[in-house]
Amino acid sequence: KSFPDQVSNKLRGIPTYRITMDAHIQNIGWASNYRLGQVVGTEGIKSRLEAYRINSNPYTASITYRSHVQKIGWQNYVHTNDISGTTGRSLRLEALQINIGSNIGGKVYYRCHLEQIGWTDWHGNNAVCGTVGQHRRLEAFVLTILLF
Template identity: 35%
Template sequence: MKVEGIGAYAETVEKNFTIMTTVSYRTQVQDYGWEKSYTENGSISGTVGKNKRLETIQIKVGGDTNLGIKYRTHVQDYGWLNWVKNGEISGMAGCGKRLEALQIIVVEKGAKINTSLGGIKSVICN
């Protein structure tokens, strides 16, 4: 089984008042390349029923300027990649390797997370 499309969303964040938080993302899809625009809040990014793999993803959070997002992908034959943040690329674009899993953490900007789990740097193959 391969990941062909992905959707994500964030619940409303409550502090002293409610701020609507959005999670936006775009993917790089086998044979199609990068999607032109970001999708958000649960809408599908990628393809459905075309049997094309997701190879790379970018994710960002909006609505609350105090929030950031950190994420990493598990890539076919490579395992877990290093953590990236706020719109950085995670995956192996153009390498013919599929995304197999995704971990996402919404955090306060500047917050540290446990990155001791390791990983390797994302790359773009030619």
């Protein structure tokens, strides 16, 4: 049985992973334990997402991700349980990319909520979600994983 916050493929000998996310939000700070399928961040209050972290237990789930940050541009990819974005600098995320490794046995899908645009379409493994060069804040995202 598979739950929204777990990725399991025991028939293929792949372990079960518990995936959660944390987000650093303007005027709020860190908000924790978002699950797959939940809105990470805020809608309708014009608050920028400044950083996020994708957590996995066990740590061995291979998820990499990076952010396009105001005044910085694209950051390097980070791995599961690491922070992407900035804290304490009041800089907005503008876009993100997320990729999962073959050890999970599926494909990641995500969509973003953007300033003056609203929700984007769904994006797959490593696609750019958000805007680059338009100076729009990324306010929230939703992440889900489809198993093969």
